[in-house]
Amino acid sequence: xxxxxxxxxKICDTTLRDGNHAVAHQLGHADIVAYAKAAELAGxxxxxxxxxxxLGASSIQVGRAALTDMEMLTAxxxxxxxxxxxxxxxxGFATVERDLKPALDCGVDEVRxxxxxxxxxxxxxxxxxxxxxxxxxKGMLLMxxxxxxxTLIEQARLIQEYGAHxxxxxDSAGAYTPAAVDEKVGALVEELDIEIxxxxxxNLGLSVMNSMAAVKAGATxxxxxxxxxxxxxxNAPLELVAANLHLEQIETKLQLFAxxxxxxxxxxxxxxxxxxxxxxxxxxxxxxxxxGFASPTRRAAERFQVDPREILMELGRRGVVAGQEDTIxxxxxxxxxxxxxxxxx
Amino acid sequence: xxxxxxxxxKICDTTLRDGNHAVAHQLGHADIVAYAKAAELAGxxxxxxxxxxxLGASSIQVGRAALTDMEMLTAxxxxxxxxxxxxxxxxGFATVERDLKPALDCGVDEVRxxxxxxxxxxxxxxxxxxxxxxxxxKGMLLMxxxxxxxTLIEQARLIQEYGAHxxxxxDSAGAYTPAAVDEKVGALVEELDIEIxxxxxxNLGLSVMNSMAAVKAGATxxxxxxxxxxxxxxNAPLELVAANLHLEQIETKLQLFAxxxxxxxxxxxxxxxxxxxxxxxxxxxxxxxxxGFASPTRRAAERFQVDPREILMELGRRGVVAGQEDTIxxxxxxxxxxxxxxxxx
Numbered sequence: 001x002x003x004x005x006x007x008x009x010k011i012c013d014t015t016l017r018d019g020n021h022a023v024a025h026q027l028g029h030a031d032i033v034a035y036a037k038a039a040e041l042a043g044x045x046x047x048x049x050x051x052x053x054x055l056g057a058s059s060i061q062v063g064r065a066a067l068t069d070m071e072m073l074t075a076x077x078x079x080x081x082x083x084x085x086x087x088x089x090x091x092g093f094a095t096v097e098r099d100l101k102p103a104l105d106c107g108v109d110e111v112r113x114x115x116x117x118x119x120x121x122x123x124x125x126x127x128x129x130x131x132x133x134x135x136x137x138k139g140m141l142l143m144x145x146x147x148x149x150x151t152l153i154e155q156a157r158l159i160q161e162y163g164a165h166x167x168x169x170x171d172s173a174g175a176y177t178p179a180a181v182d183e184k185v186g187a188l189v190e191e192l193d194i195e196i197x198x199x200x201x202x203n204l205g206l207s208v209m210n211s212m213a214a215v216k217a218g219a220t221x222x223x224x225x226x227x228x229x230x231x232x233x234x235n236a237p238l239e240l241v242a243a244n245l246h247l248e249q250i251e252t253k254l255q256l257f258a259x260x261x262x263x264x265x266x267x268x269x270x271x272x273x274x275x276x277x278x279x280x281x282x283x284x285x286x287x288x289x290x291x292g293f294a295s296p297t298r299r300a301a302e303r304f305q306v307d308p309r310e311i312l313m314e315l316g317r318r319g320v321v322a323g324q325e326d327t328i329x330x331x332x333x334x335x336x337x338x339x340x341x342x343x344x345x
Numbered sequence: 346x347x348x349x350x351x352x353x354x355k356i357c358d359t360t361l362r363d364g365n366h367a368v369a370h371q372l373g374h375a376d377i378v379a380y381a382k383a384a385e386l387a388g389x390x391x392x393x394x395x396x397x398x399x400l401g402a403s404s405i406q407v408g409r410a411a412l413t414d415m416e417m418l419t420a421x422x423x424x425x426x427x428x429x430x431x432x433x434x435x436x437g438f439a440t441v442e443r444d445l446k447p448a449l450d451c452g453v454d455e456v457r458x459x460x461x462x463x464x465x466x467x468x469x470x471x472x473x474x475x476x477x478x479x480x481x482x483k484g485m486l487l488m489x490x491x492x493x494x495x496t497l498i499e500q501a502r503l504i505q506e507y508g509a510h511x512x513x514x515x516d517s518a519g520a521y522t523p524a525a526v527d528e529k530v531g532a533l534v535e536e537l538d539i540e541i542x543x544x545x546x547x548n549l550g551l552s553v554m555n556s557m558a559a560v561k562a563g564a565t566x567x568x569x570x571x572x573x574x575x576x577x578x579x580n581a582p583l584e585l586v587a588a589n590l591h592l593e594q595i596e597t598k599l600q601l602f603a604x605x606x607x608x609x610x611x612x613x614x615x616x617x618x619x620x621x622x623x624x625x626x627x628x629x630x631x632x633x634x635x636x637g638f639a640s641p642t643r644r645a646a647e648r649f650q651v652d653p654r655e656i657l658m659e660l661g662r663r664g665v666v667a668g669q670e671d672t673i674x675x676x677x678x679x680x681x682x683x684x685x686x687x688x689x690x
Contacts (some may be wrong), residue, residue, distance in 0.1 A: 006435065177592065178523075178554065204592070205585035209523065209549035227621065240550035243627045247522065247549070257654055260624040267623065276619045278612065279605040282588045309602060 004189050006198070007220040007253045007302060009245070010045035012197070013238060014223050015266060016076065017088055020229035021052035021292075023272055024067035029075050031270040032067075035226070036079035036263035042238070043253040046086045046110060048223075049076045052231070054088030054114070056099040069099065073106040082253070084109035088140075091115065091122050096129060098103050104135060112168065114140035117147040121157040124162050131163030138197070138221075143321060144169040145176050145288055149187045156188050156196075166195035166221055171210065174203025174233055174281075175288035178213035189218030197221030200236040202228055203285025205277060207236035212244050226266035232284065232291040234275025239263035283309035287316025296325055300332035310335050349534050349541070354590070354597045355390035355467035357542070357581060360611060361421065361493075362433055364574035366397035368617055370410035374420050376615040380571070381424035383607035387583070388598040391431045391455060393568075394421045397576070399433030399459070401444040414444065418451040427598070429454035436460065436467050441474060441505075443667040449480060457513065461666060462492040465500040469507050476508030483511040483542070483566075488666060490520040490633055494532045501533050501541075511540035511566055516555065519548025519578055519626075520633035523558035534563030542566030545581040547573055548630025550622060552581035557589050571611035572619050577629065577636040579620025584608035628654035632661025641670055645677035655680055 006209050020027050032049065039047045049072050051057045052063045064304055065072070069087075077085055087108050089100060092257040100111065111130050115122040123139050130137040139159030144152060156167040169184060176184075181198065188196045198214030200207040200223070211222050224241050228234030242259035245252055267274065280294050297315075301308035314331045361380055365372050377394065384392045394417050396402045396410045403410040409418070414432075422430055432453050434445060445456065456475050461469040468484050475482040484504030489497060501512040514529060521529075526543065533541045543559035545552040545568070556567050569586050573579030587604035590597055612619065625639050634657050642660075646653035659676045 177589075204588055205553035205582060206589070209554035237550060237622065239624070239627055240622060243524075243549055243631050244551070247631060257624075257652070260627060260654065264624050267621075274619070274621045276621075277582065277585060277610075279584070279602075279609050282584055282605060286588050286592060307602070309605065 004218045004220060007195060009215060009250060010221050011241070011252055011254055012046040012048060012086065012221055013039045013044035013225065014048040014235065015039070015060065015225040015229050015238070016072070017048040017050045017054070018052060018235055019225045019229035020050070020065065020208055022229055022275065023270065025051050025058065025063050027270060028066050029071070031073040033079060034269060035262070035266060036076040038265045040080055040083045041255065042259040042262040043255045044083045044253045045253060046084045047076060047080060048088060048112070049073055049088040049089050054090050055094035055103055057090070057093040070102060070106055073103060073108060074231050077107045086110040086112060089113045089126055091126055096126065099124065100130070110126040110138065111135040114142055114170070117141040117144040117155060118151060118336055119286045120158040123159060127159065127162035127164050137164050138166040139164040139197070139344050140168045140169055140170050142170045143172045143290060144184065145171060145173060145180065146319065149184050152184055153187060153191045154193055160192055160194050164194060166197055168197035168199055168221060168223070170199045170202050173288045173290055174201030174207065176200065176210050177204070177206060178209050181210045181213040182217045185214045185217040187221050195220045197223065199223035201230065201233060201291060202235065202275065203277065203281050203291065204231040208240045208244060211236045211241050212248070215250060226263040227271050229266055229271050230275060232275065232294050233277045233281035246279065259322065280312070281311040287312045289315045289320065290322045292322060293325070296328050300328045304332040305337040306332055306335040306339060349563045349565060352540060354595060355566050356493065356597055356599055357391040357393060357431065357566055357568045358384045358389035358570065359568050359580065360384070360570040360574055360583070361417070361581055362395045362399070363397060364570045365395070365410065366576035367574055367620065368406050368615065370396050370403065370690070371486040372615060373411050374416065374552055375390065377417055377420040378424060379614060380607070380611060381421040383610045385425055385428045386600065387604040387607040388600045389428050390598060391429045392421060392425060393433060393457070394418055395432050398438055399435050400448055402435070402438040415451055418448060418453060422452045431455040431457060434458050434471055436471055444641060445475070455483065457483045457485050459487055459515070462486040462489045462500060463496060465503040467541065468504060472504065472507035472509045480515070482509050484512055485513045485515050485544070486507040487515045488517045488635060489514040489529070490516060490518060490525065491666070494529050497529055498532060498536045502536055505537055505539050508654040509539060511542055512537065513542035513544055513566060514567070515544045516546050516676060518633045519546030519552065519630040521545065521548070521555050522551060523554050526555045526558040527562045530559045530562040530564050539595035540565045542568065544568035546575065546578060546636060547580065547620065548578040548622065548626050548636065553585045553589060556581045556586050557593070559627040571589060571608040572616050574611055574616050575620060577620065577639050578622045578626035582608065612684040625653050625657070628657040632657045634660045634665065635667045637667060638673065641673050645673045649677040649681040650675055651680040651684060
C-alpha cells in the first residue's frame with residue numbers, strides 16, 4: 001500500500017452533483033454533456049453527477065430533479081474517458097437494488113457513501129457490499145467540524161474497517177478554518193491507512209485556503225465545483241484551487257487553463273447565480289450550522305419578524321443538525337417572544 | 346510609542362474609494378450617504394472616499410467621476426462621527442494646492458499617499474508636508490508582491506523617515522499567498538516602529554486568509570470593502586474579514602452584525618456586480634500583473650485572436666507595471682505571430 005506522501009493529489013469535481021443544489025436539481029442533459037466534456041479536458045480525476053442529495057433523493061420532499069439518476073449518469077458517462085464517473089449515496093435516500101445496482105450498470109466508477117460525522121455505522125452495509133463487488137467506494141463524514149478530532153478518528157476507522165478506499169471530511173457548514181483543517185486532516189492522515197479527502201464550502205471565505213491546508217496536511221482528494229457552484233455560499237472553486245496548486249507547484253492531472261475554461265463554461269451556461277456570501281450564509285458559517293438551513297431560516301425570520309442571523313447563532317449553540325429543521329421555528333418563536341418582552345419593558 | 350502588540354487592529358473600509366473602480370467612478374450622493382451611515386454603525390475605523398485613483402484623478406484619461414472629490418467628501422463627512430474620513434493621494438494625480446488642502450478643509454482626517462513599491466521617494470514631499478501640518482498620514486506601497494522583503498523594508502523605512510504614521514502593503518495584483526504575507530508583513534513589523542497595514546485583493550481567492558495572516562503577523566491596519574466591491578476580482582470583503590476576526594476573537598471596533606448589514610446594504614444599492622473570479626482575473630493573480638490590466642488585455646486578446654491568459658502570463662514574466670500598457674499590444678502581437686507560425690508548420 002502506498003503511503004500518503006506517495007499518492008498523487010486527486011481532484012473530485014462535484015459541479016454536476018453538489019452544484020445541482022444551486023438550481024433546485026434542474027441541471028439538464030445539455031448542461032451535463034457540455035460540462036462533462038470540459039471536466040474531462042480539465043483533467044479532473046472524478047466527476048460526481050446527480051441530484052444534490054445523491055442517488056434516489058429526487059422526491060417532492062427534497063426536490064424533484066429535472067432528469068432521473070440514470071439519465072444524468074448516462075449523459076455524463078458518454079463524455080468521460082480519463083475522468084472517472086462518481087455518485088453520492090446517502091443511505092436512506094439511496095437503496096442497493098433500486099439505485100446503486102442500476103447506477104453501477106450505467107458505468108459508475110466510484111460510489112461515495114455519506115453519513116453524519118458521528119454515524120459512520122450507517123455506511124457499513126453499502127461500503128461492505130460495494131467493496132465485495134470490487135467497486136471503488138469512499139466514505140464521507142458530513143458536518144465534520146462538529147466532531148472532535150478523536151471522534152473523527154474513531155468514525156473514520158470504522159469506514160476503513162468496512163473496506164472503503166478513502167474517507168472524506170465534509171465541511172457541510174463552511175465552518176472550518178485552515179488551522180482546524182490542518183489539525184483534523186493531519187490527524188486522520190496520521191492514524192489511517194486509506195486516503196483522506198476534504199470537501200470545502202465557502203461560508204467564511206476560506207474554502208480555497210482550507211483546501212490548500214488539507215493538501216498540505218496530507219489529504220490526497222480535494223472536492224471542488226466550477227465557480228463554487230453549490231448551495232448557499234458555494235463550494236471551493238475548481239479554478240481557484242487549480243490556480244493555487246499551480247502556484248505551489250503541487251502536481252495533479254489538472255490542466256490549468258482547461259480548468260479555468262471549465263469554470264468559464266459553467267458560468268456562461270448553467271450557473272444562474274455565482275455563489276456569494278450574504279449575511280445569512282456568513283452567520284451560518286460562524287454558527288457552524290448546515291448550509292441547507294439558510295432558506296428555512298430566512299422564511300422563519302420573515303414570519304416571526306426576527307433577525308435570521310440570531311436564529312442561526314442559537315441553532316449553532318444548540319448543535320442542531322439536518323433533520324432537526326423544526327427547531328428553526330421554535331428558536332424563531334423564542335426570539336420573537338424575547339423581543340416583544342423587551343418592547344414592553 | 347506603543348509597540349505593535351499593544352495597538353488595536355483598525356479596519357479601513359475603502360468601499361467608497363477602491364469600490365468606485367467597479368462602477369467607473371460613478372458612485373452618487375445617495376450611495377455615499379447611505380454607505381457612510383452603515384460604515385459608521387459597523388464600527389469601521391476609517392472610511393476612504395473618492396475616485397478609485399484618489400484625489401485629483403477624475404479625468405477623461407482615467408475616467409470622470411460622477412461627483413467631484415469635494416462633493417464626495419462633504420457627503421461622507423456629514424455622516425461620520427467615530428469613523429474617520431480618509432482620502433487616497435497618488436502624487437501625479439493629486440497636488441497639494443488644488444487637491445489636498447481643499448480636502449483637508451472638507452474635514453478629511455487622514456491622507457494615504459501611494460506610490461509603486463520601489464518608488465517610495467515619490468511620497469516624500471506630501472508625507473513631509475502633511476506631517477508638518479499635523480495631519481495623520483500613511484504611506485502605501487503599490488504592487489508590493491513584486492519587491493523582495495529587503496527592498497520593502499528599505500522603501501518602508503523611507504516612508505517612516507518622511508514622518509508617516511503607517512505603511513500599508515498593497516496587494517494590487519491579488520498575487521499574495523498567506524505565506525508571503527506572513528513573511529513580508531512580519532519583516533516590516535519587526536524592522537519598523539510605525540504601524541503596518543495590508544490591503545488585499547481576491548484574484549487567487551485568498552484575500553480573507555491573507556488579511557488574517559497579516560493580522561497574525563502583526564499588521565494593525567486591514568483594508569476591506571463591502572462584498573469585496575472593487576475592480577476585477579475585488580477586495581478583501583469587510584463582512585468575511587469581520588466574521589473571521591469574530592471567530593478568532595481578535596478585538597476591533599467592528600460590530601459584527603452591523604458590518605454584515607453594511608455589506609448587505611451595499612449589495613442591495615450600488616454594487617452592480619459582486620466581484621467574482623473569471624479566467625482572466627485568476628491568470629492576472631497567477632502572473633502577478635496589476636488588476637487594471639485585465640480590461641485592456643481582454644481587448645488586445647480579442648483584436649489579435651489570442652488567449653488573454655497567455656498575454657497576462659507573459660506580462661508577468663516581463664515584470665510589467667502600471668504605465669506600461671503598451672506592452673500588452675506588443676505581447677499580443679507576438680503571440681499572434683507565434684500562433685500563425687505554428688499554423689504554417
